[in-house]
Amino acid sequence: MSEDNQEVLRLENIKKSYNIGQATETEVLHGIDMRVVKSDFTALIGPSGSGKSTLLNLIGLLDSPTSGELFLLGKPTREMDDATRTALRGNSIGFVFQFHHLIQAFTAMENVLMPLMLAHGKPNKESLDRGKELLTEVGLEKFIDKKPNELSGGQQQRVAIARALITRPALLLADEPTGNLDTKTAADVFALFRRFNEKFGCAFLLVTHDPRLSDSCDQTLTLVDGMLVEQ
Amino acid sequence: MWIEWNIAVKFLREGRSQTALILVGIAVGVSVIVFITALITGLQANIIERTLGTQAHIKIQSPDELNRIVPAAIGTAQLILEDKRAQRLRSINNWQQVLTILDALSEVVAVSPVVSGPAFARRGESLESVALVGIDAPRYQKIIPISEDMVAGQFRVGAGNAVIGQLLADNLGLRVGDKLRLDAGFDGFSVVNIAGIFELGVRELDSRYVYLDLKQAQSLLNLPGGVTVIDVTVQDIFTADVAAARIGRLTGLKSESWMETNTQLMNALTSQSLSTSMISVFVALSVAFGIASVLSVSVVQRTREIGILRAMGTTQQQMLLVFLIQGALYGLAGSLVGGMAGYALVWTFNNLGPGLFYIPVANTLVPIAMTIATLTGVLAAAVPARRAARLDPVVAIRYV
Numbered sequence: 001m002s003e004d005n006q007e008v009l010r011l012e013n014i015k016k017s018y019n020i021g022q023a024t025e026t027e028v029l030h031g032i033d034m035r036v037v038k039s040d041f042t043a044l045i046g047p048s049g050s051g052k053s054t055l056l057n058l059i060g061l062l063d064s065p066t067s068g069e070l071f072l073l074g075k076p077t078r079e080m081d082d083a084t085r086t087a088l089r090g091n092s093i094g095f096v097f098q099f100h101h102l103i104q105a106f107t108a109m110e111n112v113l114m115p116l117m118l119a120h121g122k123p124n125k126e127s128l129d130r131g132k133e134l135l136t137e138v139g140l141e142k143f144i145d146k147k148p149n150e151l152s153g154g155q156q157q158r159v160a161i162a163r164a165l166i167t168r169p170a171l172l173l174a175d176e177p178t179g180n181l182d183t184k185t186a187a188d189v190f191a192l193f194r195r196f197n198e199k200f201g202c203a204f205l206l207v208t209h210d211p212r213l214s215d216s217c218d219q220t221l222t223l224v225d226g227m228l229v230e231q
Numbered sequence: 232m233w234i235e236w237n238i239a240v241k242f243l244r245e246g247r248s249q250t251a252l253i254l255v256g257i258a259v260g261v262s263v264i265v266f267i268t269a270l271i272t273g274l275q276a277n278i279i280e281r282t283l284g285t286q287a288h289i290k291i292q293s294p295d296e297l298n299r300i301v302p303a304a305i306g307t308a309q310l311i312l313e314d315k316r317a318q319r320l321r322s323i324n325n326w327q328q329v330l331t332i333l334d335a336l337s338e339v340v341a342v343s344p345v346v347s348g349p350a351f352a353r354r355g356e357s358l359e360s361v362a363l364v365g366i367d368a369p370r371y372q373k374i375i376p377i378s379e380d381m382v383a384g385q386f387r388v389g390a391g392n393a394v395i396g397q398l399l400a401d402n403l404g405l406r407v408g409d410k411l412r413l414d415a416g417f418d419g420f421s422v423v424n425i426a427g428i429f430e431l432g433v434r435e436l437d438s439r440y441v442y443l444d445l446k447q448a449q450s451l452l453n454l455p456g457g458v459t460v461i462d463v464t465v466q467d468i469f470t471a472d473v474a475a476a477r478i479g480r481l482t483g484l485k486s487e488s489w490m491e492t493n494t495q496l497m498n499a500l501t502s503q504s505l506s507t508s509m510i511s512v513f514v515a516l517s518v519a520f521g522i523a524s525v526l527s528v529s530v531v532q533r534t535r536e537i538g539i540l541r542a543m544g545t546t547q548q549q550m551l552l553v554f555l556i557q558g559a560l561y562g563l564a565g566s567l568v569g570g571m572a573g574y575a576l577v578w579t580f581n582n583l584g585p586g587l588f589y590i591p592v593a594n595t596l597v598p599i600a601m602t603i604a605t606l607t608g609v610l611a612a613a614v615p616a617r618r619a620a621r622l623d624p625v626v627a628i629r630y631v
Contacts, residue, residue, distance in 0.1 A: 072448070118540070122233045
């Protein structure tokens with residue numbers, strides 16, 4: 001297996017149901033198989049209610065599948081306890097949400113360093129340098145000590161991207177990352193994604209409604225009624 | 232712990248007005264507890280000091296004399312009509328040995344043999360009934376430091392000297408240096424020289440006590456070489472009953488602690504302590520509920536942030552800790568302010584209040600209150616913290 005072909009994520013027959021055992025039991029995902037390798041830049045599209053967010057939550061280890069197995073960096077995750085899952089999630093997955101989701105009480109820099117601080121406590125010089133470097137990369141070197149409410153929407157989203165990348169994750173998950181931004185800012189954010197994808201070799205999986213965004217990705221997965229459809 | 236601490240502190244600082252309000256609430260509660268505890272402790276110490284300042288912690292006397300009943304012959308019934316015996320003034324048997332035993336006990340601070348009995352004091356035409364108290368002055372001073380309460384003359388007994396109370400002196404028109412005739416109802420009487428006048432502030436003592444040398448009292452009361460009472464003080468006044476029981480077992484004598492002779496006072500003290508504890512417990516409870524409710528609201532307000540933190544790798548354990556720390560900080564900071572306010576209240580009472588008595592504040596009171604408040608904060612935070620830790624990150628992130 002070549003360096004670039006390294007598997008990051010593999011889903012085997014993943015099913016997810018809600019309200020199990022009740023009259024309202026519904027299966028949202030009907031057996032998903034997919035594979036993401038290093039440096040992939042993938043869009044996940046699909047109509048509302050097709051299960052995109054559910055799938056993303058499963059991949060992000062925020063939720064567990066009803067059946068099937070999800071391998072992250074080769075490790076089966078279904079039977080993991082909370083601490084192990086959390087550690088794996090913290091180390092290998094970065095999240096960017098539609099709404100920036102920064103912690104208001106912390107500065108931009110502290111928000112960026114949060115995943116590292118959660119895992120290792122007080123940040124060392126190396127972490128601080130890395131945080132500064134990332135904030136510079138996203139063009140916010142002047143806003144390091146600003147609180148989120150002092151930043152514009154686009155700036156906040158860029159802080160969130162820097163935060164998602166601070167742990168050098170193998171996989172970055174973005175849920176409608178540009179859904180809340182104007183076209184110009186959205187394009188900037190997308191360009192950033194591209195650059196980090198190339199620079200760090202981090203695999204990107206973008207959930208989006210925006211056809212312009214999905215068209216710019218290397219590959220597109222379409223989810224319809226809980227099934228992946230070949231494009 | 233560093234990051235949990237940091238998040239907790241930042242959360243508290245962000246919710247400034249909420250934090251300020253609950254801190255005031257905690258501070259008020261803690262200051263009430265501190266003040267009322269200091270007040271009641273001070274009051275009790277004052278009452279005990281006043282009561283025990285003029286009496287021994289334990290009094291040891293001969294056991295009461297009982298009629299010895301001849302047992303009925305086997306096969307016969309016996310009807311008994313018994314008159315209680317009159318208790319004559321008697322000396323404690325082998326009191327010197329008893330003294331040696333008592334001196335050796337670790338919990339005993341001072342032991343003083345006393346011979347005491349009734350007498351008449353006469354000066355000219357006036358007659359007063361008095362209590363003769365024959366003492367070994369140095370030993371007795373360790374029980375009741377009378378020399379501190381002298382209003383005239385010196386505390387000096389022996390060589391025909393006596394010391395009497397202020398009221399008795401007034402009634403008989405006596406001054407230091409005057410003579411007083413004492414008659415205990417046995418053959419003969421003594422004339423003593425008034426060497427000093429004391430005022431203990433207890434009517435009974437000030438109007439009746441006549442302190443004499445042990446020997447002189449013994450001869451007046453016709454008990455040569457005897458003592459009727461042994462006074463004892465112990466280290467911890469609140470274990471006087473235990474010490475009294477032990478002494479009773481060791482010596483076979485009647486041994487009574489101040490607690491038995493002042494049952495009413497003990498009842499009052501106990502119920503005071505109980506009501507103080509009740510007030511403290513209920514105030515602490517309401518403080519705890521206050522902390523719990525503020526943190527519960529905070530968990531709801533921060534649901535989304537909790538979700539994000541969880542998504543970024545915060546473990547349930549860490550999330551729990553973040554909120555427990557907040558509870559602890561509420562308790563600590565609130566009790567720090569409350570402790571100071573309590574001190575201020577006590578100071579005001581001592582310096583500007585009615586001046587009935589002085590409230591001492593034990594050095595340990597505020598630290599103890601702070602420790603308890605901090606622990607209460609942690610306990611109160613337990614429920615909201617558990618809820619925060621168990622929030623499903625998927626749901627929490629989408630929470631608006």
